[in-house]
Amino acid sequence: MQRRTTITIKDVAQAAGCGVATASRVLNDSGPASADVRERVQRAARELGFSFSSIGRALQSRRSMTIGCLVPSLANPVFAEAVQGVQAELIGSGYQLLISCSNYDAAADDAAIAMLLSKDTDALVATMVAPERSAAMRMARQRGVATCLMFHDPLDGFVTSYVDNFEAAREVARQFAGLGHRRTGFLALRFSTSDRSRNRYAGFHAECRARGLADPALIEIGEAEASEPERLAAILADHPQLTAIFASNDFLAIALQKAARFLGWRVPQDLSVAGFDGIEVGRLLDVPLATVETSPEAMGRQAARTILQMLQGGEPVQPPALPFHFRAGATLAAPNPETGDDGQDAPRPSSALPARTSAQTRMNR
């Protein structure tokens, strides 16, 4: 906390006995200079411990060499990895990442983008609740700030780094169908009107229909149910006919597994479960989760590359959808003949306590 004396290029020039213009040229190797003065400037800079002020530079070049990054939350490994990917790809480019989190709140979203813009970021990488409705985002575009979304499916006028949620969801339906499931469900967070979730449902629905399965039951739950297995179990108990459920993301899928176990339903014998994202945790479970594996890191990297291209003067170009991969896990099996399709409302086997009752009990407490 001592002396706050900053060494500027002026000091260096003075010490080297030359003008600042010359010092600048030497230090940036951006113009002619005699070997003699070159040497003197280098030495002066070294001895004084000079380093450029990126603020001075930014002011003069009108580039902050800074990229704004907005994600809903870093506590979600999917987004954390994506940011890590962006960050990794930026190394060596001279650009730094300014990050912000919105906590899944559309208003905070917009405010965060505005904040990042006010920091003179040269570009923006963002995952938002509704980018197309963000005033700040419009402002960004108008100002000519390079922008690339992450996770969002292509959206009018925005370049995005993404996986094809619709297609990926179709693959899940195909897997379910292949095992002989007829009555399926789609589990999603209520209010999570994210385009991702919507498109997953759409793809799942479309493929179920194409294969002659019943239209999937849409099960929407709140945060509360998602975090408390017993409460989710109560809801699950209302859908005894389903033999396979596709959860909109892995966390929901894991909660679903717990809920099923709570009801005494075995996964996968009594209920098949699939998730989305392919987070590492799913693998660690005793019954590893079947899921659509994606690479958030790759998504971040692709977004960063796209941005970098724009920053180098390239036109914004929408990169192709990133690949996904269905990971089988162990939560998938053929439907239990005693359940579901056959129309009987027979209790699932091997339940210690009667499922319905247990759920009811919890609900009424």
Add this chain to the structure above:
Amino acid sequence: MQRRTTITIKDVAQAAGCGVATASRVLNDSGPASADVRERVQRAARELGFSFSSIGRALQSRRSMTIGCLVPSLANPVFAEAVQGVQAELIGSGYQLLISCSNYDAAADDAAIAMLLSKDTDALVATMVAPERSAAMRMARQRGVATCLMFHDPLDGFVTSYVDNFEAAREVARQFAGLGHRRTGFLALRFSTSDRSRNRYAGFHAECRARGLADPALIEIGEAEASEPERLAAILADHPQLTAIFASNDFLAIALQKAARFLGWRVPQDLSVAGFDGIEVGRLLDVPLATVETSPEAMGRQAARTILQMLQGGEPVQPPALPFHFRAGATLAAPNPETGDDGQDAPRPSSALPARTSAQTRMNR
């Protein structure tokens, strides 16, 4: 990607028919101005869509309103949550977070700090491999950049936001001892000479000794063993006498659980396991992990508050250690009388295949 015309305060002043000094005073409400001109300036700013250039401001005020943040990796939820905490606490302060990851590499560490410093960050929040050996960190201190570490135990001359690793580890030893364990182990990553891990071992060791237990076996493994349960199993098989193992972090503890299962050892009947950190995942396991629960988010918040205080001119003050909490989970039990202490090298029960052999097989393939 169109017009890149920036509206400056000069434009506003001109539109309002006043000098820039006056415009600045009005817009910042930092000095006298007649109601008349005040009105004109406000309107001009609004109509022109003016917003301050934080670069211009930074140059003049010599404050970038930016805080550098370095963590080993965002893919580790512990650090991701900490960053999220820092970020959350910074909201409304006007400071923004510039982040960087080192991937646990000391050289990258140092380079990252240097990079952040070169970006004129007003402060630094960091978790490094070896802060005390970083030249860039010395430079930061010399330059008077406010600095606060995270996760590190107090270190000569650095302020840090942390939990008392030594004390927390003692608690684990106490728990083990309380259940009757005599022969314990400490599992850590080789080369992870982090002060955290070292202090955990020290605390664990000290308390084991204080309680008359055998000195804990130090089991060091490489990245490879940590990520492949079979390979960890091979190592584990060399320690048949241990009845309880304390892993230096939750990921290792989870790997350990898998390895034990691989050997046919039941957790907790045949082996008690405890981890450190209290990551959410541990809860989701079928046998929920016993662990020392900490709050990385709180750590981040505390670091941010500490930094903010310094930034407001306060002297750096070391905050107290953050609380931790031993979460029992289900991976703890009294030692199995058939194993360990009794000196017999009896095979653990209920192993489908002979443990030794199975491990050997894998190792030799």
Add this chain to the structure above:
DNA sequence: AACCATTATGGAAACGTTTCCAGTTGGAGA
């Protein structure tokens, strides 16, 4: 020997702010 083309060099402007300071008002008190 006069000239030209390089190559070096440094002063000054510009980037967008804030702040110091000096100057201009207008009104109140003597």
Add this chain to the structure above:
DNA sequence: TCTCCAACTGGAAACGTTTCCATAATGGTT
């Protein structure tokens, strides 16, 4: 009516760069 003070006002400097431009020196041609 004169003086004085407070409230306003705007020019200019400063923050640290880069770059434009004009000038100076060097060396090689005619």
